[in-house]
Amino acid sequence: MGRVTERRRVIRIRDGAVSTRPDTLVAEEPMEIRLGGKPLAITMRTPGDDFALAAGFLVSEGVLASAAELANIVYCAGATGEGGSNTYNVVDVRLADGVPVPDITLERNVYTTSSCGLCGKASLDAVRTTAHWPLDTSPDTPVRIEPATLSALPDRLRAAQRVFERTGGLHAAALFTxxxxxxxIREDVGRHNAVDKIVGRALQQGQxxxxxxxxxxxxxxxxxxxxKAVMAGIPVLAAVSAPSSLAVDLAVETGLTLVGFLRGTSMNVYAGEHRLALSAAASTD
Structure with a gap:
């Protein structure tokens, strides 16, 4: 199986001094996801938690909603590299008996890079029609979070990124109470892969x-x-950087609490502010 990191020779220049040294890089390899033996998607990912990645991807696509719907996930023995060795870069997902296999058309057959995942109108329509757990949009929702609690999450996320410490080249997604x-917490070259690994592990554990x-x-x-957050029934999504306009639109439409620019005690709340314990004196410019 592929390694999470690899070593490469680099020429290092510091203050005019030139030296040669090994450097630790995060591994990036393609992984093909098959559903019932048929190709479904190819994603560029960091090897590791491959089965969870495949399961989480299928949750976000509305194919899976519970562990009972999943029969098994296996590496395809026929996907061989040099010398006939298994590359561990092709996985096949088998659904449980009685679970309908969606029609795999060209519209669903996708390629995702490490920098971005699924996008476009077809995916937006899929969220509207296949979300298994609509988010509670009531102001009296039991999910409440203090802004101070949110403020602490980036540092906790960063402190738990073990591979990032060695490479500086990984994104991460973390699940908090x-x-x-x-x-x-899961790390990957792609944020969407890290989220899929989180969601896939939760599905495998019946959560x-x-x-x-x-x-x-x-x-x-x-x-x-x-x-992906909506499809997993997650009510709050926070990020250290900016959201896109379509991300905000979807958050508003589905009732997701979306927080961006979460840095120190500062943050922007773009949607779902009813889940935050905000001061009644908060201004609305």
């Missing part, structure tokens, strides 16, 4: 929907990350 307790959790991601909050 509304009290700020870290439940799980969906994640209706009392906060999802924290490094980097920006894109449309596909909002989609």
């Amino acid at each position: 509304t009290d700020g307790e870290l439940l799980d 969906l929907p994640l209706s009392s959790c906060v999802l924290m991601v490094s980097g920006r909050a894109s449309f596909e990350l909002v989609q």
